[in-house]
Amino acid sequence: MMASPIYIQIHNEIKRSIESGKWNVGDRIPSEREMSVTFGVSRMTLRQAIKTLVDEGILERRVGSGTFVSRQKVQEKMSSGVTSFSELMRAQGKEPSSKTISYHIATPSLSEMEKLSLEEKDLVLRMERIRYADKIPICFEIATIPEKLVQSYNKEEVTSSFYHVLEESGHIIGHAQQTVSSMLASEQISEYLGIRRGDAILRLRQTTYLNDGQPFEYVRTQYVGDRFEFYLEK
Amino acid sequence: MMASPIYIQIHNEIKRSIESGKWNVGDRIPSEREMSVTFGVSRMTLRQAIKTLVDEGILERRVGSGTFVSRQKVQEKMSSGVTSFSELMRAQGKEPSSKTISYHIATPSLSEMEKLSLEEKDLVLRMERIRYADKIPICFEIATIPEKLVQSYNKEEVTSSFYHVLEESGHIIGHAQQTVSSMLASEQISEYLGIRRGDAILRLRQTTYLNDGQPFEYVRTQYVGDRFEFYLEK
DNA sequence: TCCAAAAAATGATATATACCAATATACTGA
DNA sequence: TCAGTATATTGGTATATATCATTTTTTGGA
Numbered sequence: 001m002m003a004s005p006i007y008i009q010i011h012n013e014i015k016r017s018i019e020s021g022k023w024n025v026g027d028r029i030p031s032e033r034e035m036s037v038t039f040g041v042s043r044m045t046l047r048q049a050i051k052t053l054v055d056e057g058i059l060e061r062r063v064g065s066g067t068f069v070s071r072q073k074v075q076e077k078m079s080s081g082v083t084s085f086s087e088l089m090r091a092q093g094k095e096p097s098s099k100t101i102s103y104h105i106a107t108p109s110l111s112e113m114e115k116l117s118l119e120e121k122d123l124v125l126r127m128e129r130i131r132y133a134d135k136i137p138i139c140f141e142i143a144t145i146p147e148k149l150v151q152s153y154n155k156e157e158v159t160s161s162f163y164h165v166l167e168e169s170g171h172i173i174g175h176a177q178q179t180v181s182s183m184l185a186s187e188q189i190s191e192y193l194g195i196r197r198g199d200a201i202l203r204l205r206q207t208t209y210l211n212d213g214q215p216f217e218y219v220r221t222q223y224v225g226d227r228f229e230f231y232l233e234k
Numbered sequence: 235m236m237a238s239p240i241y242i243q244i245h246n247e248i249k250r251s252i253e254s255g256k257w258n259v260g261d262r263i264p265s266e267r268e269m270s271v272t273f274g275v276s277r278m279t280l281r282q283a284i285k286t287l288v289d290e291g292i293l294e295r296r297v298g299s300g301t302f303v304s305r306q307k308v309q310e311k312m313s314s315g316v317t318s319f320s321e322l323m324r325a326q327g328k329e330p331s332s333k334t335i336s337y338h339i340a341t342p343s344l345s346e347m348e349k350l351s352l353e354e355k356d357l358v359l360r361m362e363r364i365r366y367a368d369k370i371p372i373c374f375e376i377a378t379i380p381e382k383l384v385q386s387y388n389k390e391e392v393t394s395s396f397y398h399v400l401e402e403s404g405h406i407i408g409h410a411q412q413t414v415s416s417m418l419a420s421e422q423i424s425e426y427l428g429i430r431r432g433d434a435i436l437r438l439r440q441t442t443y444l445n446d447g448q449p450f451e452y453v454r455t456q457y458v459g460d461r462f463e464f465y466l467e468k
Numbered sequence: 469t470c471c472a473a474a475a476a477a478t479g480a481t482a483t484a485t486a487c488c489a490a491t492a493t494a495c496t497g498a
Numbered sequence: 499t500c501a502g503t504a505t506a507t508t509g510g511t512a513t514a515t516a517t518c519a520t521t522t523t524t525t526g527g528a
Contacts, residue, residue: 006511007511007512041512042512042513042514044513045511045512045513048511048512062520063519063521064519065520065521065522
C-alpha cells in the first residue's frame with residue numbers, strides 16, 4: 001500500500017493524540033520546533049501538518065504563544081423560550097456553575113430605569129456573576145431586578161432559582177427582548193473571563209417581562225467569543 | 235502604511251490580472267517557476283500566494299498540467315437588489331447598498347458540502363458582497379448556492395431576487411438555521427469593511443431550506459461590531 | 469517585592485534546493 | 499502518418515536555513 005505524504009501521516013498522528021486524551025481542549029501542544037524534532041521532519045513539513053488541523057478547526061495558533069487544542073463553542077438556542085444558563089449548559093452535557101462577584105441593592109442607572117420602567121427613587125438588586133461550563137468561564141453577567149420583586153426572598157433563592165421562585169409565588173413569565181452585538185474585551189472583563197484584553201466578546205442584552213407586560217429583569221451578558229455562539233431556527 | 239506579506243501582495247496582483255482580463259476563465263496561467271522569476275520571489279512564496287487563490291476558488295491546480303483560472307470570471311459592481319438587509323436598513327431610515335466582490339462557480343468547500351448536503355463533484359455558486367447603510371460598510375457576506383439551482387437563472391436574477399424567482403418557479407422556502415458568534419476582524423475583512431484588524435466582528439452563519447427539507451443557501455456574514463446588532467423577541 | 473528591560477520562545481514569512489509523480493511534448497522508427 | 503519511447507514541464511512533497519513580529523519568561527536593579 002502506498003504511503004501517505006509525511007505531512008498527512010503527522011496530521012493523523014496529532015489528531016489521534018487529541019482524540020486519545022493525550023492533549024485536551026485548551027492545552028498547548030508542543031512547539032513546532034519540538035515536534036519537528038520528535039517526528040524527525042523539517043519544520044516546514046510539520047507546519048504543513050498543523051495547518052491542515054487548523055483549517056479543520058481542531059487546532060488554533062497564536063503568534064508568540066503556541067498552538068492550542070480548540071474548544072468547541074457553547075451554543076445557545078435562541079428560538080427556545082426563556083431558559084436559564086444552568087439548563088442551557090446541562091442540555092449540552094456540561095456542568096454549569098457560577099461565581100457571584102457582587103450582590104447589592106442600588107439606585108438604578110439610566111439604562112436600568114429605561115429597561116425596567118423604573119424611577120430614580122426605585123431601588124434595584126444588581127448581581128454580577130461569572131458563569132462557567134465545566135469550570136471554564138463562558139460569560140460575565142450583570143442582572144438587574146427591581147428590588148421590590150426580591151424583597152421576599154433571600155440571596156440564595158434569588159441567585160439559584162429566581163425564575164422558579166417567581167413562578168411559585170404566582171407570577172407568570174412572559175416574553176423577552178434581546179439585542180446581540182459584538183465588542184472587544186475590556187481589561188476588567190478579560191480578568192474575569194480568563195482571556196486577553198481585546199479578544200472578541202459576544203454581548204447580549206435582554207429584558208424579560210412578566211405576562212402582564214411588566215419588565216422584571218434586565219441582563220447584560222458578555223460571552224467569550226471563542227467559547228460561545230447563539231443558535232437560531234427561523 | 236505597513237506592507238502586506240509578499241505572498242498577499244502577489245495574491246492581489248494575480249487577482250487583478252484575472253479581473254482585468256489578462257487571463258480568462260479556462261486559461262492556464264504561467265507556471266509557478268515562471269511566475270516566481272517574474273515576481274522575483276521563491277517558488278514556495280509564489281506557491282503560497284497561489285494556494286490562497288485556490289482556496290478562494292479563483293484558481294485551480296492540476297498536477298502535471300498547470301494552474302488554471304476557475305470557471306466564470308470575477309466580476310465588478312452590481313446594483314443592489316431588494317434583500318432582507320435592504321428592508322432592515324430602510325426600516326431604520328438608512329439607505330442600503332452593496333458591492334459584489336465576486337460571483338463564480340466553484341467546487342464546494344468541506345463546510346459548504348456539509349451545510350448544503352453536497353458531494354465533491356457538485357458545483358456551487360459563491361457570491362461575496364459588502365453591504366452598506368448610508369455608504370458605511372456594515373457587513374461582508376458570502377452566499378453559497380448549489381449550482382444546479384441557479385442554472386436556469388442569470389446573474390441579475392440570482393443577485394437581486396433569488397428567493398422570489400425560486401418561489402415563482404414552484405419552490406417553497408422553508409425554515410432557516412443560524413448561528414451567531416463573535417470574532418476579530420482579519421486583515422482582509424478589515425480592508426473590506428473599513429475597520430482595523432482585530433476589531434470586533436459579529437458573525438452570522440445561516441443555512442436556509444426549501445419546504446422539502448433540502449438546503450438551498452448557505453450564507454456567512456461578518457458584521458462590523460460597532461455598527462450592527464441583532465434584535466430578537468422570545 | 470515590583471517593575472522594566474532583556475532574553476527566550478513561539479508562530480509567520482521567506483529563500484534556496486532537491487526529488488517525486490503526473491502530464492504534455494518532442495522525437496524516432498516503422 | 500502513427501505509435502511508442504524519451505524528454506521536458508508541471509504541480510506536490512520535503513529539507514534546511516534565516517529573519518521577523520508577537521508573546522512569554524527571565525533577570526537585574528530599585
